[in-house]
Amino acid sequence: MISDKLQRANPEGPRNEHPILAGLVAFVAVVVVVAGVVGVAALIGSRALGFSDDGVVDTSGSVQETLFLPRPSETDEPGTPYITLPGQTETSKPKKNNKPSKTPKPVKLISLSAAQTAVGPMEPIDLTGDYAAGEGAILRVQQFENGQWGDFPVTASVSGGRFSTFIQTGNPGLNRFRVIDTDTGEASNEIKVQIG
Template sequence: MAEEDTDRPSEGHPVLTGVVALVAVALTVGLILGGGALAVSRVLGIGGSDEATSGSTVQETMFLPPVEPTNPDSEPLLTLAPNPEGSVSQFPSDEPSEEEPESSISLQAGQTEVGAMERIDLTGVYPGGEGAILQVQQFENGTWGDFPVTATVSNETFTTYIQTGKPGPNRFRVVDTDDDEISNEVKVTIG
């Protein structure tokens, strides 16, 4: 009977045989995929090669200009004032306007011409006016009157919008409700 047991193949460890087979298949697949990835990276030039570093005369460089100190301007460069031709100037004027007194509140209109009841965006800068409430005013019948819109200053800037149906040229400004500081005026044609 002992001779019969030695002639049969070993069936005592089928789980171990399966695990060994899985490890062998995983290693084979890993080697094939790794070799393929290496071949593709060499063809595409990914990862560099010894030839590129030793035989090449081209070197990658990064040029940084020298650091130069800048002088802060006395007024913000955010202001876009309309010029006489109706287009918006990209640079603030160094000369104060004869029409408008110097103000610490700077107001801009996003549009110079709109249709009746179309949106007019008002934005501006108010240095030192953090938290201030600004009342929008409109010039009518020779006097400035409150428009039913306000804006709050946050990070020294403010933004709001208005709508009006009054045709023709309209003038707007903002006033600080606490200390009566007045902005420059902006002109928008409604029509």
């Protein structure tokens, strides 16, 4: 009787449905589809990046770019470009100027001058000068003899960027003098004084 009532309530017949089993099957099917899509996307992406099947980067199909940066070097020619681009040839460089270039003389930090250009033997020669960067420095007078500079037994100290002293010599002829900073070795310009 009870089965008759169930058949009337459910005319299609009794069903053996298991909702948990059906949900589990659907979940597994969705996971398989999603994993397949992700796997194919990963395979396509790795191929696009150049990886082969064994995980090594495949360089045969693409050219590997490298950065070449040459060592900088100074140029002596005015008008020479600071950067030479690849493919630039000799004809594209600026024409070299045929005029001889003058090398600027280095600026002396110590400037020396003499009040006299000619004196008699053992007469005083007054030396003065400027040395702005040498406040407090001791300057040694040097004389050029026998092809080299030798120390003269006179020094001067720098005060307020200036110095002064005097020398005497009995060496006849044209004499050359300069002063040199005893600490740094910085030398002044040379002066010439005729003796005798």
